Structures are given as C-alpha cells and as structure tokens.
Amino acid sequence: VFHAINKLKLIATGDIGCYTLGALPPLSAMDTCVDMGASITNALGLEYSLKGRDKRKIVAVIGDSTFYHSGITGLIDLVYNKGTSTVIILDNSITAMTGHQDNPGTGKTLMGEDSPKFDLERLIKGLGIEHVYSVDSYNLEEVANLIKRETERSAPSVIIARRPCILLPEMKKKKFDKYEIDENKCTGCQMCVKLGCPAISFDKEKKKALINKSLCVGCSLCFQVCKFGAIKKVQGE
Ligand code: SF4
Numbered sequence: 001v002f003h004a005i006n007k008l009k010l011i012a013t014g015d016i017g018c019y020t021l022g023a024l025p026p027l028s029a030m031d032t033c034v035d036m037g038a039s040i041t042n043a044l045g046l047e048y049s050l051k052g053r054d055k056r057k058i059v060a061v062i063g064d065s066t067f068y069h070s071g072i073t074g075l076i077d078l079v080y081n082k083g084t085s086t087v088i089i090l091d092n093s094i095t096a097m098t099g100h101q102d103n104p105g106t107g108k109t110l111m112g113e114d115s116p117k118f119d120l121e122r123l124i125k126g127l128g129i130e131h132v133y134s135v136d137s138y139n140l141e142e143v144a145n146l147i148k149r150e151t152e153r154s155a156p157s158v159i160i161a162r163r164p165c166i167l168l169p170e171m172k173k174k175k176f177d178k179y180e181i182d183e184n185k186c187t188g189c190q191m192c193v194k195l196g197c198p199a200i201s202f203d204k205e206k207k208k209a210l211i212n213k214s215l216c217v218g219c220s221l222c223f224q225v226c227k228f229g230a231i232k233k234v235q236g237e
C-alpha cells in the first residue's frame, strides 16, 4: 500500500499502529500522524485547507482495530462534511501493535468469548459511503490501480486492504514460499530495497541486493517490483 502511495505521489495522513513505520525511510510515505483516528480527520482538514493550492490527492491510512476504536467517528465527519478523500483501512485481523488483543473485527471479546464479527464493508456502507472495495495487500498492481481510481473520484471512498498479521498463531503454522536473488541478474537498482522489507538488505560493495531467507515470509512484493527478473521463488522451508 505504501509503495503505491509513493508511486502515485499522494498525500497520506497516517494513524497509530505498526503501519506507522511507513513514515520512516525507506518508505517515508506518511505525511501526518497525530493520534488515534486522526488520519481521517486530518485528511478532511487538508482537503479543505489545500483546495486550490495543492493538486495532490489525499488518502487516510488507518488499521482495522484503530478504525473500530476511533476512526469511525472521523469517517462520519468526513461523509457529513462532504469530504471526497479516500480512506485505506489496513485490515490484518487483529490489534497487532499492542500485543494481539481482539477487536470487533476478530469475532472474540477481550475475554476470549465468541461474539458476532463486525462486517466492515456493511458497516461503512451503512454510513452512506457507496464506494467500498477490498483488495489483497500483496497484489501490487491491483492495490495501485484501485487507489488511483478511487482518489480520482469526486466522492468519499474506502479501500480495505487485507492480509492477516504474520504473527497470528494460524499464520505461524503455515509454510511460506521463500524468495532469493540471482546475483548475476541483479542490477543493484534497489527497487526491492525501497519496499522496506526486513529480509532485504543491500551489499554496497557488490552493489547487489540480498534476501535473508529466514526472515522472508513469501509475500512476493520484491518479485513484483523487480523489473530485471532477478528475484525468484524457491521452495518453502
Ligand atoms: S529490484 Fe531486482 S535488480 Fe533491483 S536491486 Fe532488487 S533484485 Fe536487484
């Protein structure tokens, strides 16, 4: 998502969660981060204050648990005050940053009891937002195309980018494909490095990128950005 935000040169108002790290290099894709829920109210404020002065489109980026906690109020404000910004909800099916607490999107209460899961799409449509779409966070092209289309729309929209947190117990049990770099094909362009993946580093002497396979979770994003065919999938380990 942050890769697409950079590619499209958008203004991104951020929020509080593990994704706030997107504000730091190499992504540097978040322009504001004030407090929980402020991504959406900041987007609306900037939309009005920058009108006629800055042509860049605005997106608010917020996690699923933060949205349930305090993002929904800002979204009501945005709809009521005729905002047209796009809100991107990063749905990783848990409250990751503070230690995997359950939330209304997980189907469990904080005491671990079953409770009906909130349907995020229906909830948002119920606020009067017609344009609500979901996308797989690992599909770079689809994510970029959807963000581009929705930021060009003169109406509010919400994109739900989904992928479960990699540290969830059910994810830890999974076997992932691994990716590796063919040194002979790597041109050292560093497009893969700019993704900010902890598994990717750059050897400045050799001018080649490297993947630490023990940290790779097989998301394939580096494979998708490499234009030189230097990254290939290897069997899961
Ligand atoms: S994107 Fe491909 S060519 Fe560029 S540094 Fe990474 S592996 Fe090498």
Ligand code: SF4
Pocket (backbone or CB within 6 Å): 178, 179, 195, 197, 198, 199, 200, 211, 215, 216, 217, 218, 219, 220, 221, 222, 223
């Ligand atoms: S496949 Fe994903 S996790 Fe693995 S090195 Fe590439 S970007 Fe990192």
